[in-house]
Amino acid sequence: MTGLDLAFAAVGVVAAASGLLAVTTRHVVHAALWLVVCLGSVAGCYLVLGAELVALVQVLVYVGAVVVLVLFALMLTRAPIGPRAEISTSRLHRALAAVLGAGVTVLLASVLLPLAHPVDRHETDTTVLSRELFGTWVWPFEVLSLLLLAALVAALAVSRVGARSGDVRDGAARAEAELRTARGDAS
Amino acid sequence: MTGADALEVVVRAVAVLAAFLVLPLLVGQTEHKVMAHMQGRLGPMYAGGFHGWAQLVADGVKFVQKEDITPAAADKGVFRFAPAVALVPYLVAMAVIPLSPDVVAADAPAGAVFVLAVTAVGILGTLMAGWASANKYSLLGAMRAAAQLLSYELPMVLAVASVCLAAGTLSLTGIAHAWSPWWLLWQLPGAVVFLVSAVAELQRPPFDMPVADSEIVFGAYTEYTGLRFAFFLLSEYAGIVVMSLLFTVLYLGGWQGPLSDQLGWLWTVLKGFCIAVVVIWLRVAWPRLREDQLQRLAWLVLVPLALAQLALTGVWVVLTA
Numbered sequence: 001m002t003g004l005d006l007a008f009a010a011v012g013v014v015a016a017a018s019g020l021l022a023v024t025t026r027h028v029v030h031a032a033l034w035l036v037v038c039l040g041s042v043a044g045c046y047l048v049l050g051a052e053l054v055a056l057v058q059v060l061v062y063v064g065a066v067v068v069l070v071l072f073a074l075m076l077t078r079a080p081i082g083p084r085a086e087i088s089t090s091r092l093h094r095a096l097a098a099v100l101g102a103g104v105t106v107l108l109a110s111v112l113l114p115l116a117h118p119v120d121r122h123e124t125d126t127t128v129l130s131r132e133l134f135g136t137w138v139w140p141f142e143v144l145s146l147l148l149l150a151a152l153v154a155a156l157a158v159s160r161v162g163a164r165s166g167d168v169r170d171g172a173a174r175a176e177a178e179l180r181t182a183r184g185d186a187s
Numbered sequence: 188m189t190g191a192d193a194l195e196v197v198v199r200a201v202a203v204l205a206a207f208l209v210l211p212l213l214v215g216q217t218e219h220k221v222m223a224h225m226q227g228r229l230g231p232m233y234a235g236g237f238h239g240w241a242q243l244v245a246d247g248v249k250f251v252q253k254e255d256i257t258p259a260a261a262d263k264g265v266f267r268f269a270p271a272v273a274l275v276p277y278l279v280a281m282a283v284i285p286l287s288p289d290v291v292a293a294d295a296p297a298g299a300v301f302v303l304a305v306t307a308v309g310i311l312g313t314l315m316a317g318w319a320s321a322n323k324y325s326l327l328g329a330m331r332a333a334a335q336l337l338s339y340e341l342p343m344v345l346a347v348a349s350v351c352l353a354a355g356t357l358s359l360t361g362i363a364h365a366w367s368p369w370w371l372l373w374q375l376p377g378a379v380v381f382l383v384s385a386v387a388e389l390q391r392p393p394f395d396m397p398v399a400d401s402e403i404v405f406g407a408y409t410e411y412t413g414l415r416f417a418f419f420l421l422s423e424y425a426g427i428v429v430m431s432l433l434f435t436v437l438y439l440g441g442w443q444g445p446l447s448d449q450l451g452w453l454w455t456v457l458k459g460f461c462i463a464v465v466v467i468w469l470r471v472a473w474p475r476l477r478e479d480q481l482q483r484l485a486w487l488v489l490v491p492l493a494l495a496q497l498a499l500t501g502v503w504v505v506l507t508a
Contacts, residue, residue, distance in 0.1 A: 027262075029262075029265075029318055030265075033265065033311075033315065036311060052295075052296060052297055053297050053300065053357075056297055056300040056301055056304045057300070057304070059304040059305070059307070059308065060300065060303055060304035060307055060344075063304075063307065063308055063311070064304060064307025064308060064310070064340065065307070065337065065340065067311070068307075068310055068311065068314065068333055068336065068337060069333075069337065071311075071314050071318070071333065072314075072330060072333040072334065072337070074318075075314075075317075075318060075326060075329065075330050075333070076330070081260065081261070081262045081318075081319070081321055082262070126296065126297060126357055
């Protein structure tokens, strides 16, 4: 067992433990924070395997942007401190989820564990990575960016259409009606 | 790893820690004095004798003595841990910024991405602080901070991408090597975008909506006292140091200048110091932007400008290659 194996095992254990905590914690914001630890240690795994740029992009995009967005969205809700009964799942759901999770884990482990071997570090140069990405894999890459663009435009359209279909005007009309009733009561 | 290697790692780590503890204080003291002179007053004059040079040391002693209060309704673990999350990223970022080709603690091959990725983690500290305080002003401040940082992250990354494209490398040392005075003009829009986004990322005036004292007390830091509050302040000044040095390395050629073989690190520090003074100057010169103005500036001015710079750089690199 080399130092690399030890390092990989350490970040792997942290990733698995924090992932488990993220789905089992009763505090909704804690779940997002454990997700940060989990994604960070997955970046650590990439780093141990020699994929420096992938690890850095993982931190920049997932920790720096995606989780921040998740936390921001949570804060727009009530984001309670401490566990809340009304947003917890029932015992049955939890048991089912545990069984399903265990099943997937066993399946993946039975397939992947026989393939396990000591850490084989490939130092991946950024130049090599970019040549592959913009050479061999350029079409999947471009199609993916098109997909993301479509999702972006669709999100904008959904929010715009929702506003135009009269939610706002309905709200205003209702507020005005309430105001009139209130005035009528007063006079 | 031999004993000599281990010793070298320790020496480098201690050097980074020393720089991390000294440079932010230097910037803080400069801010006291520069702001005072721009506003026609003296600033701190008594602590330490000569022009109040020890004021920040005295402040530090004061912060240590204060009671460390955790609000009763707060999420205690997250509340206590947040200052560390805000502070440590800047310490880590400082380790990869080269002062000269030889004076760099850890010369990372993808240093530019490293600094961006690490500083993006710092925002989590503010978010954790704002949420865990169980205070509506803190929560509002944290939400403003999150919205602001997400918006300004994009133009900053694009501006840095333009420089990396021009240099043909992601290494900070390589970028400063590839720099030539012609970049001052060629990369000027990108440099402006970077400086504005950097000030916004640091939540410094005129982009200090997240801590606007007249509206939301002190934003995410409202409930903090003593040393934990001091850590947030320190992370702001460490952020100024990191961003100024990064600007120097990316846009001003770092150590390039007369006698750069002997005095290279001095040039980087001097240029970085000038940028830090500009950041302080911005605070004195401009009033605070409103939230909608702030978002408008990011999405309608900085992002298009950064994209135009990226296109310009790309076209030029392809044409001259």
